[in-house]
Amino acid sequence: MSRKPTIHDVARKAGVSIATVSYVINGSRAVGAERRGRIEQAIAELGYFRNGLAQSLKSETSRVIGVSLPYAASAYFHGLMEALEDIAESEGFEILQILSRQDPERELRRIETLLAHRVAGLIMVPSYDPHRTFDLLHRSRAPVVMVDRLWPDDRFDYVTMNNREAMTGVVDALIGLGHRALLFTARFPNLITTQQRIEAFKAAGGDARVEFLLTGDDEETFGARLIERLRRPLPPTALIASNSIITLWALKALQAAGVSCPDDLSIVSFDEPVWADVLTPPLSIIRHPTRVIAEAAWGLLTERIEEARAGELGRRKTRHLEFSATLELRGSVTRLA
Amino acid sequence: MSRKPTIHDVARKAGVSIATVSYVINGSRAVGAERRGRIEQAIAELGYFRNGLAQSLKSETSRVIGVSLPYAASAYFHGLMEALEDIAESEGFEILQILSRQDPERELRRIETLLAHRVAGLIMVPSYDPHRTFDLLHRSRAPVVMVDRLWPDDRFDYVTMNNREAMTGVVDALIGLGHRALLFTARFPNLITTQQRIEAFKAAGGDARVEFLLTGDDEETFGARLIERLRRPLPPTALIASNSIITLWALKALQAAGVSCPDDLSIVSFDEPVWADVLTPPLSIIRHPTRVIAEAAWGLLTERIEEARAGELGRRKTRHLEFSATLELRGSVTRLA
DNA sequence: AGCGCAAATCTAAACGTTTAACCTGTCAAC
DNA sequence: GTTGACAGGTTAAACGTTTAGATTTGCGCT
CATH class of the missing domain: 1.10.260.40 (lambda repressor-like DNA-binding domains)
Structure with a gap:
């Protein structure tokens, strides 16, 4: 042959x-x-x-955008992915995706592959420890836009939901319904996202009792911690979960322990699982403005690409865009006495 | 600059x-x-x-595998994606993913990009009308393995769950529980997967009443059709849904119409949504052997890649592997009188 | 001093494209 | 019957690597 x-x-x-x-x-x-x-x-x-290799090698351009996500299981992430796919399609670009699986090393290697293939630009939701990847990206001077999980790093444009505002909204709503003991739980304490949420959580709490609980790395650990906390004195009456996976862990633990939602514990979840309203009771959620975020990220990225093409690399200051989430209160949250 | x-x-x-x-x-x-x-x-x-372009151009090889999926929202699909990612990682390969969004044209273009970048091989879950893509792939002689949705096309290796066996298992179980009127519903009637399921559905039905219902393209259409059918004489007592998204549509329609599951209608769903056991009642599912399928597909693919490298392209006959699903009956299915 | 040999280094030809620059007719306009 | 203009064609030089094969160098032996 x-x-x-x-x-x-x-x-x-x-x-x-x-x-x-x-x-x-x-x-x-x-x-x-x-x-x-x-x-x-x-x-x-x-x-x-x-042979696209030879083609892009010679022509120095491609219409391929790389997208990097930690995983695909969350509704927000695959919503983002699909939104970006659709935008790319309508603008005549291609999308190549990678999954970092929350592994910084893997993320680094995958991003390297994408860069090696000289993608025109990159949109990424960083893993929980992206420093080396960030350095690589910065050195490579490729056009990049970060989404959602930002870092104390001013080298890149980013787009995110307004975490403080969202958290403040939930806390106010819960307090308005009579809750006086709130629990917020998240998995990665050093994500800026988490920090902003905690900060707003404490600030908005006022004279209510606000507590933060680290989930730990798996369902069992978290389940045990959660139930243990509920059994101790002065238990929280409402739980705010950082995403739908944590919420799932919580729901299973409650079920197993015979704790009822919302009678014993109200629940609100960041993220927008498709199954939110088929639960009994329907789950209250904080919905990301997914489409808007995708469009904004795309907009910033194309500007950067244009800039790079014009040789004006890095001239423009980095920009940070925030968009409001929407709180959807449903049966999983109850009014207290 | x-x-x-x-x-x-x-x-x-x-x-x-x-x-x-x-x-x-x-x-x-x-x-x-x-x-x-x-x-x-x-x-x-x-x-x-x-510059990876120049590198692969010269060296004629890459350790990148392309993976194509219709969408990422189903638990089975992202489970597959994550399983493949992990295998690739442990074998020192990279994965580049694309999403066809159920659009044959888009699928064709994305696959073209992947081929243009001279990936070492391809694993794909085809869209509902992949003929042109298949022709392209066949012409390109790239190593490919199809997963899940096969077609009356003998040109490619494929790996899938054993649809007939799975369907027979469910039908038997339901009949064993006293059900005499079953409804199976799916979205794409010309998928081989669907056809095999329908076939087994009818064969296993015996003297029970078996009916097939096309979902239509959106939630509203399907909801209306389903409720309409339930209101007509001789309504089915059990519903078998082709995946978790359809199940979600069904659950919402039932809720809205005040039909109770499982009292008025038992439900079993193909696919393995993570939220299956937090529903009230917990959802009965037919779980794909995801990990096994991923590993088998990977195995076939690496063999083909080896073959291609040795210049032995297309010598070996195509192979078809099927694996058994597991039925998990839970609260959403009830015993009848 | 001369030889052989291994290690270190270089030269140059690919890989499959794109594209600037150049060449050749044809034909309309004066 | 020159002169352009222009369409249609070719040549050859890139693009950034890899890798045979040639060349140089250093060193231990006679």
Whole structure:
């Protein structure tokens, strides 16, 4: 079996020069009908397929955007992914995705691959410890926009939901319903997202009792911690979970321990699981403005790409965009006495 | 701002030839300590980053596998994605993913991109109308393994759950519990997966009443159809849904119409949503052997890649692997009178 | 001093494209 | 019957690597 046919093979078969073949393929210059026919036929017969590597190598551009996510299981993340896919589609770009699986090393290697393939730009939701990746990205000077999980790092543009505002909204709502003991739980304490939420949580709490609980790394650990806390004196009456996976862990633990939601504990979850309203009771959620975030990120990215193309790299200051989440209170939250 | 530094720039700065730089980068040949030091320093100072395009162009290989999925929202699909990611990681491969969003055109273009980047191989869950993509893949002679949704197409290896067996199992179980009127519902009637399920559904039904209902393309359509059917004479007592999204649609429609599960209608769902056991009642599911499928697909693919490297392309017959699903009956299914 | 040999280094030719620059007819306009 | 203009064609030089193969160097032996 011979190797893959190249533009040279096509040219030979059609009896023309490789330049002419290239012009036919890209339509970048007029080619006579007769030769064009021969070339097209040769392409079909040989089963010629363009070598994108050589193509982008030579032309120095590609219309491929890389997207990096920690995982795909959360509703917010795959919503984001699908929104970006759709925007890319309508703008004539391609998307190549990677999954870091919350592993900084893996994230680093995957991003390296994307950069090695000279994607036009990158949109990423960083893992919980992205420092080396950030350094790499910064050195590479590739256009990048961070989403959602930002870091104390001013080198990149980012787009996120307004975490403080969202948290303040929930706390106010819960207090308004008579709750006086609130529990917030999250998995990664050093995510800026988490820190902002904790900060707003404490600030908005006022004279209510506010407590933070670290989930730990798996369902069992968290379940045990949560139930233990509920059994101790002065238990919280409302739980705010940092995403839908944590919420799931919590729900299972409550079920197993015979604690009722919302009678014994009200629950609100960040994230927007599709299953929120088929639960009994329906789950209260803080919904990300997913579409808006995706569009904003795309906008920033295309500006950066334009900038890079013009050689104006890094001239513009980095920009930080925040958008409001919406609180949807439902059956999982109850009014107290 | 100058363009990205290349191996040439590094060579000039270190006062050596480009070959030496290449040897240092790849460790493919011994290089003296002194020069190696100079080169490494030059690399660091210039912020040199390898151009993977040129690299794979020249070396004709890459350790990147493409994965194509219709969407990411189903538990099965993202489980598959994550399983493949992990296997790739442990075998020293990279994964690049694309989402076809159930759009054959988009699928075709994305696969083209992947092929253009000369990925080593491809694992894909085809969209509902993949014919042109299949032709492209076949012409390209790239190593490919199909997963889950197969087609009457013998050109590719594929791995799937055993749909007939799974369906037979559910139907038997339901009949065993006294159900005599079953409804199966799916979205794409021409998917082979659907056809096999329908076939087994009818065969296993015996003297019970078995009916198939097409969902239509959105939640409202399906909700209306489902409720309408339940209101007509001789309503089904059990529903088998083709995946978790359809199940969600069904649950919402039932809720809105005040139909109770499982009292008025038992439900079993293909797919394995994480939220299955936090529902009231807990959802009965048919769980894909996700991990096993991922591993089998990976195995077939690496064999094909090896074959391609050896120039033995297409010599081996295509192989079809099927694995058993597991039925998990829970509260959403009730015993009848 | 001369030889052989291994290690270190370099030269140069690929890999498959794109594209600037150049060449050749044809044909309309004067 | 010159002169352009222009369409259609070609040549050849990149793009940034890898890697045979040639060359140089250093060193231990006679």
